[in-house]
Amino acid sequence: MAQVNIRIDDKLKSEGELLFHELGLSFSAAVSVFVSQAVRERAIPFKIIGNRVKDITLASEKSLAKDWLSPEEDETWKDL
Numbered sequence: 001m002a003q004v005n006i007r008i009d010d011k012l013k014s015e016g017e018l019l020f021h022e023l024g025l026s027f028s029a030a031v032s033v034f035v036s037q038a039v040r041e042r043a044i045p046f047k048i049i050g051n052r053v054k055d056i057t058l059a060s061e062k063s064l065a066k067d068w069l070s071p072e073e074d075e076t077w078k079d080l
Contacts, residue, residue, distance in 0.1 A: 004031075 008016075013027070020030040037045040 006031075 016030070017027050020027055023030075025033070034045065
C-alpha cells in the first residue's frame with residue numbers, strides 16, 4: 001500500500017479529523033474515499049465555485065485540473 005504525504009493547514013486538518021470521526025472514518029480513509037470517487041467519475045467529485053477557487057492555491061488547482069481540461073477550458077485559468 002502506498003503512503004502519501006500532503007501539506008494542509010493545521011486548523012483545517014483538525015476540523016476534518018473531527019468531522020471524519022463523526023462519520024466513522026479516519027482522515028486517511030476519507031482521503032481514500034475522495035480519490036476513489038474522483039477516479040471513478042474522472043473528475044473532482046464536487047463543484048468548485050466562487051471564492052472557493054481563491055481559497056485553494058491556484059498552482060495546485062491548475063496542477064489537479066490540467067489533465068481534465070480541454071485547451072479552451074485551460075484558457076479560463078489565466079484570468080484567476
